[in-house]
Amino acid sequence: MLARSLLIVTRTPTAVLVQFDTKTSSTLAL
DSSP: OHHHHHHHHHHHHHHHHHHHHHHHHHHHHO
């Protein structure tokens, strides 16, 4: 249970950063 929570906590910021990075790249491309 704890390992699962830890995995979510570490993965979520990464997913958010990737999403933000993609959005920024798209904006810069335009």
